[in-house]
Amino acid sequence: MVSIFPSLLNGAIITLKLLISSMFFGLFIGLIFAILRINKNQFINKFAYGYSYFFRGTPLLVQLYLIYYGLANIEILRNSFLWVIIREPYWCAIIAFSLNTGAYTSEILRSAFQTIKEGYIEAAQSLGVSKKITFYKIQIPIAIKQSLPAYGNEIILMLKGTSLASVITIMDLMGEARKVNVLTFKPFEAFITAGIIYLFLTFIIHNIVKYLEKKYGFQT
Amino acid sequence: MELLTFGDTGWGDELFFATLMTIAVSIAAMAIGFLFALIFTPLKLSKNKTVNIIGNCYTTIIRGVPELLVIYLLFFGGTGAAMYVASIFGYDGYIEINAFITGALAIGIISGAYSTEVFRGAILSIDKGQFEASKVLGIKKSIQFYKVILPQMLRLSIPNLSNVWQITLKDTSLISVTGLVEIMRQSYIAAGSTRDPLFFYSVAAVLYLVLTFLSMKIINKLEIRYNKGY
Numbered sequence: 414m415v416s417i418f419p420s421l422l423n424g425a426i427i428t429l430k431l432l433i434s435s436m437f438f439g440l441f442i443g444l445i446f447a448i449l450r451i452n453k454n455q456f457i458n459k460f461a462y463g464y465s466y467f468f469r470g471t472p473l474l475v476q477l478y479l480i481y482y483g484l485a486n487i488e489i490l491r492n493s494f495l496w497v498i499i500r501e502p503y504w505c506a507i508i509a510f511s512l513n514t515g516a517y518t519s520e521i522l523r524s525a526f527q528t529i530k531e532g533y534i535e536a537a538q539s540l541g542v543s544k545k546i547t548f549y550k551i552q553i554p555i556a557i558k559q560s561l562p563a564y565g566n567e568i569i570l571m572l573k574g575t576s577l578a579s580v581i582t583i584m585d586l587m588g589e590a591r592k593v594n595v596l597t598f599k600p601f602e603a604f605i606t607a608g609i610i611y612l613f614l615t616f617i618i619h620n621i622v623k624y625l626e627k628k629y630g631f632q633t
Numbered sequence: 634m635e636l637l638t639f640g641d642t643g644w645g646d647e648l649f650f651a652t653l654m655t656i657a658v659s660i661a662a663m664a665i666g667f668l669f670a671l672i673f674t675p676l677k678l679s680k681n682k683t684v685n686i687i688g689n690c691y692t693t694i695i696r697g698v699p700e701l702l703v704i705y706l707l708f709f710g711g712t713g714a715a716m717y718v719a720s721i722f723g724y725d726g727y728i729e730i731n732a733f734i735t736g737a738l739a740i741g742i743i744s745g746a747y748s749t750e751v752f753r754g755a756i757l758s759i760d761k762g763q764f765e766a767s768k769v770l771g772i773k774k775s776i777q778f779y780k781v782i783l784p785q786m787l788r789l790s791i792p793n794l795s796n797v798w799q800i801t802l803k804d805t806s807l808i809s810v811t812g813l814v815e816i817m818r819q820s821y822i823a824a825g826s827t828r829d830p831l832f833f834y835s836v837a838a839v840l841y842l843v844l845t846f847l848s849m850k851i852i853n854k855l856e857i858r859y860n861k862g863y
Binding site: 466467470471472473474475476478479482483484485486487569572573574575576577579580587590591594598600601604605607608611612615616 | 700842845
């Protein structure tokens with residue numbers, strides 16, 4: 414039990430790295446697609462809907478395999494500079510996770526945009542604030558505040574999602590637990606210890622989000 | 634396209650049966666999840682502190698650890714536990730538990746945790762008057778649950794249960810790591826033997842999209858049907 418702990422902690426650091434970088438890129442992707450979703454143009458709107466429909470309707474594992482095994486099949490990509498990125502399982506995992514969480518985030522932010530009270534926008538208009546500034550200074554901050562609880566859930570879902578990186582040879586927390594299981598034939602020790610670390614991470618994320626909600630959230 | 638023909642040369646029939654397997658595992662997992670939810674929902678709503686903690690532990694732990702972990706624990710741990718139990722009875726051979734059963738059980742435990750939360754929310758949102766009225770009419774507690782609370786609870790929980798179903802359907806793809814031949818595993822095999830992963834994983838993605846789309850249609854019909862009286 415004691416001897417397997419350091420290797421699991423190393424794995425946990427990789428898990429956290431994967432989580433943070435994919436949440437970072439995912440937030441940008443989500444914000445862009447949420448803005449496209451509330452666009453009045455039918456074509457742009459449908460495109461953004463299709464994106465989120467595809468990534469929410471298929472399992473994360475399929476997306477991961479499509480990017481890791483599938484993209485390597487395209488001759489043009491293999492000969493281009495992008496090959497440096499997509500031949501690394503680590504970057505493939507980050508791409509897949511970012512696109513996946515981006516789709517969910519775009520839905521969260523879209524519903525937040527649509528539930529902003531008309532009064533705020535009307536007040537800004539009557540004060541003569543330009544549309545662009547209304548959007549950046551009023552709509553986006555309110556949408557982010559309103560979507561904090563749902564976004565907290567999304568972070569925890571993504572933490573669990575990063576465990577899939579272990580199937581494409583990344584030694585994250587799950588991968589280390591599998592290795593320990595194979596080396597020692599002690600499945601309970603390996604997986605239960607890993608489970609406790611995952612629970613601990615979930616607990617921390619939950620409390621950070623709760624704190625942020627208290628500090629910045631709306632008291633409606 | 635000739636890769637998808639039915640028969641010896643194509644993968645069409647294999648993928649078709651794999652899709653059926655995915656549906657079967659999802660339905661089995663959902664049913665097992667309902668059983669777990671029906672056990673743990675009363676525990677979570679109970680006024681007794683210790684009983685309450687047991688219910689909360691189940692939902693918090695299962696929703697806090699990765700799905701893959703539960704599957705591995707049951708798959709590797711289950712074999713060891715079964716062999717240990719068998720060795721007590723004097724059997725020392727190797728026992729392999731059926732991948733379908735472990736898979737359905739693992740996903741069932743996970744979907745049970747989500748269903749428990751859904752049922753809890755539904756029961757809490759039933760009008761207090763319903764409980765009081767049935768009490769005043771002198772209806773027994775057990776009959777009150779089956780005839781008054783359960784029907785209303787199911788109606789209220791259909792929209793959220795549809796989310797749980799979607800999660801369960803997508804989680805079944807993880808069982809492929811234990812070797813059960815469902816959509817994901819079949820695409821992996823096909824991709825390996827034809828050296829065309831892009832095509833076969835795209836097919837898998839389309840199959841999952843079709844499954845989620847169809848189940849959404851069916852659930853919407855159900856919702857309209859059960860909301861007729863309201």
